[in-house]
């Protein structure tokens with residue numbers, strides 16, 4: 187159950203099905219190091235599903251970019267331990283980026299296996315949709331590996347439709363927001 191009273195915008199406390207409490211909040215620059223540290227605990231498969239390529243580590247420049255979303259066209263939420271940013275381990279990151287001069291948003295999400303299967307992916311995707319609607323984004327899309335049954339099922343249940351993709355092995359899924 188989310189607690190949102192007296193919280194800054196986009197901040198929530200969630201109790202997961204296993205009793206663990208997480209804080210949902212916008213990503214912060216201080217999250218870069220915990221993100222890099224936690225990256226080593228991820229499974230190669232979840233990294234491949236998120237980044238569409240194998241990565242042995244999260245390069246500092248990519249960590250910097252992910253933790254400094256441009257407020258004009260990007261938005262990113264984390265599910266973190268309820269500790270100050272910089273100390274808190276990050277369990278999940280969900281982001282959307284709106285292409286310049288368009289109303290087209292692209293999302294990406296990673297819920298680590300430590301906290302997967304407990305409703306976080308659905309919750310974070312709904313928040314991305316809410317933010318996108320607020321920004322008058324007309325269409326939200328993502329590229330998902332064809333063997334990523336979990337993401338394809340989650341997206342379908344949220345109303346995303348599969349589209350033709352020119353990239354082999356990938357499905358583009360899109361949600362019309364108009």
Ligand SMILES: CC(C)(COP(=O)(O)OP(=O)(O)OC[C@H]1O[C@@H](n2cnc3c(N)ncnc32)[C@H](O)[C@@H]1OP(=O)(O)O)[C@@H](O)C(=O)NCCC(=O)NCCS
Nearest residue numbers: 235294295296297302303304305306307308336337339340
């Ligand atoms: C896909 C992902 C975001 C799902 O997150 P999650 O927190 O585990 O998902 P939830 O617990 O909210 O489950 C939401 C729905 O996803 C689907 N789902 C989740 N795990 C699943 C699994 N192992 N097998 C099949 N469907 C699954 C189900 O439809 C589920 O709905 P239900 O609970 O009503 O059955 C997560 O597994 C993940 O980050 N994977 C690696 C990175 C990735 O694939 N990113 C997407 C491309 S950008």
